């Protein structure tokens with residue numbers, strides 16, 4: 001089956017873009033519309049965004065949207081356990097991209113500087129009052145990790161449990177990566193708007209593999225029928 005056929009068969013939506021610029025514009029408009037809708041209906045909106053290298057163009061476009069930022073709560077789907085001065089901080093990526101709105105919006109940090117386990121507990125408690133999110137924008141590594149849910153994490157099965165997983169979990173360091181904090185599918189599914197933004201043939205091949213159920217890829221746990229996959233060829 002082709003990628004298009006597979007996504008359709010699994011009940012997912014697929015939005016394809018001619019390039020990363022068109023993708024960033026579409027994502028920003030779609031996210032802004034959903035935030036406005038939530039603000040109109042409830043008086044506030046809450047969203048969780050991804051870090052990494054991919055979201056920069058989307059975040060720049062989002063910063064240019066006309067929104068009442070004082071009614072928007074923002075957090076991350078994952079974070080390296082580093083403070084916001086580190087080049088590895090996902091919080092710094094969002095803060096820099098949304099600098100003009102930062103003092104208005106309500107920021108819920110994942111990193112709190114106590115310990116990964118204690119920080120995850122604090123975030124899980126805080127998220128109780130935030131869920132379900134109005135908007136979740138996921139990214140994905142070419143290895144199929146999503147948020148900071150990694151295939152080689154010995155605790156992955158625990159973190160993917162849709163009923164019993166904590167909302168935010170500490171992800172242990174290994175030779176390849178720093179300690180991290182990650183939201184789990186229990187926190188990330190059921191959002192009003194759920195997007196997975198990927199770019200490039202290699203990431204598309206990874207999602208295709210996850211859709212066929214091969215390889216135990218963490219992203220597979222998030223490929224729910226309410227999800228829209230936004231795809232562009234690499235820029």
Ligand SMILES: O=C1O[C@H](COP(=O)(O)O)[C@@H](O)[C@H](O)[C@H]1O
Nearest residue numbers: 050051052053054078139140141
């Ligand atoms: O580690 C991470 O990687 C993924 C993908 O990042 P990218 O650099 O390939 O865009 C990202 O979604 C996640 O938030 C980040 O912490």
